[in-house]
Amino acid sequence: MHLARFPRRHYTEGRTPLEPLPRLSAALGGPEIWIKRDDLTGLAAGGNKTRKLEFLVADALQRGSDLLITVGAPQSNHCRLTLAAAAKEGLRCRLLIEERVPGTYHDDAVGNALLFDLMGVDGVEVVPAGTDLAAKMGEMADAARAEGFDPYVIPGGGSNALGSLGYAACAEEALQQSFEMDLAWDHWVCASGSGGTHAGLLAGLHAANAGIPLTGISVRAERAAQETKIANLAREVLTLGGARADLPDAASVVRDDQVGPGYSLPTEAMGEAVRLFAREEAILLDPVYTGKTAAGLIAMVRDGSLKAGERVLFVHTGGSPALHAYPEQVRA
Numbered sequence: 001m002h003l004a005r006f007p008r009r010h011y012t013e014g015r016t017p018l019e020p021l022p023r024l025s026a027a028l029g030g031p032e033i034w035i036k037r038d039d040l041t042g043l044a045a046g047g048n049k050t051r052k053l054e055f056l057v058a059d060a061l062q063r064g065s066d067l068l069i070t071v072g073a074p075q076s077n078h079c080r081l082t083l084a085a086a087a088k089e090g091l092r093c094r095l096l097i098e099e100r101v102p103g104t105y106h107d108d109a110v111g112n113a114l115l116f117d118l119m120g121v122d123g124v125e126v127v128p129a130g131t132d133l134a135a136k137m138g139e140m141a142d143a144a145r146a147e148g149f150d151p152y153v154i155p156g157g158g159s160n161a162l163g164s165l166g167y168a169a170c171a172e173e174a175l176q177q178s179f180e181m182d183l184a185w186d187h188w189v190c191a192s193g194s195g196g197t198h199a200g201l202l203a204g205l206h207a208a209n210a211g212i213p214l215t216g217i218s219v220r221a222e223r224a225a226q227e228t229k230i231a232n233l234a235r236e237v238l239t240l241g242g243a244r245a246d247l248p249d250a251a252s253v254v255r256d257d258q259v260g261p262g263y264s265l266p267t268e269a270m271g272e273a274v275r276l277f278a279r280e281e282a283i284l285l286d287p288v289y290t291g292k293t294a295a296g297l298i299a300m301v302r303d304g305s306l307k308a309g310e311r312v313l314f315v316h317t318g319g320s321p322a323l324h325a326y327p328e329q330v331r332a
């Protein structure tokens with residue numbers, strides 16, 4: 001894809017590391033596991049939203065906007081990073097918080113919620129799960145316009161086609177690193193939430209004709225619905241990027257066996273994964289996204305979907321600030 005045609009801000013110095021995880025691979029006794037360190041992107045504490053915001057904030061600036069509005073859960077990494085981008089660009093930022101689990105938003109909370117406050121959020125509105133979030137952000141934008149602002153609304157997770165270009169760029173970056181390091185892949189694994197990461201990677205791999213299977217580990221939605229959503233978004237990304245949008249539905253592969261009781265609610269497998277990555281490789285995961293994604297990877301090793309002799313890439317999407325908000329979920 002010819003991504004340099006799009007306006008873009010640069011928030012990460014160079015490329016994120018692509019590293020082997022030999023101790024984790026040995027502990028699991030299966031394939032050779034590598035990691036793409038997108039927990040080390042730029043902006044406060046890093047994570048996957050930084051790549052999406054490079055395109056989204058550039059678009060906002062080009063349109064002359066002075067206020068970003070977005071939405072996320074009470075411990076949203078996406079809200080933290082949107083606010084960080086706004087602070088860096090001298091823009092204001094207002095957040096809509098969807099209380100997906102009732103009673104979980106506290107304005108004196110630690111983790112990402114503390115960082116909302118530290119980075120000078122311009123306003124937080126809290127609504128219950130099931131609220132029409134797009135409509136509510138539309139109302140917030142109207143109210144901001146009445147105050148004289150020129151708002152720019154970023155959807156949940158930054159997962160529209162423009163934001164997802166960030167993960168098509170990540171796929172290109174990882175393929176280039178793999179070429180330089182003589183690494184051929186049997187499989188990639190990533191988190192699948194609002195979907196921009198999974199769909200962007202899928203689009204990038206498809207446009208490059210890479211032939212690498214990608215599995216998204218759902219953190220919330222049921223498999224069939226998520227697979228359809230990812231396939232459609234990946235095709236939108238391909239079209240926007242100027243590539244052939246002939247991605248077959250079958251390329252969108254989701255596992256939903258790690259969601260457990262629901263979004264952000266702990267599972268034993270998540271706790272085991274968070275501890276294993278920390279103890280064997282000093283890699284910090286989070287309980288809501290990457291802990292469940294790593295649990296999905298471990299389940300794929302144990303059920304034989306990923307085999308000894310294969311090489312697998314785990315795309316680390318960040319989130320470690322949320323660890324500090326859920327200590328009881330990750331202690332043994």
Ligand SMILES: Cc1ncc(COP(=O)(O)O)c(C=O)c1O
Pocket residue numbers: 047048076077078157159191192193194195196197198286289290317318319320
């Ligand atoms: C740390 C982390 N990993 C993964 C995801 C999921 O990525 P996406 O929303 O692009 O599916 C998120 C989303 O908020 C996240 O914060």
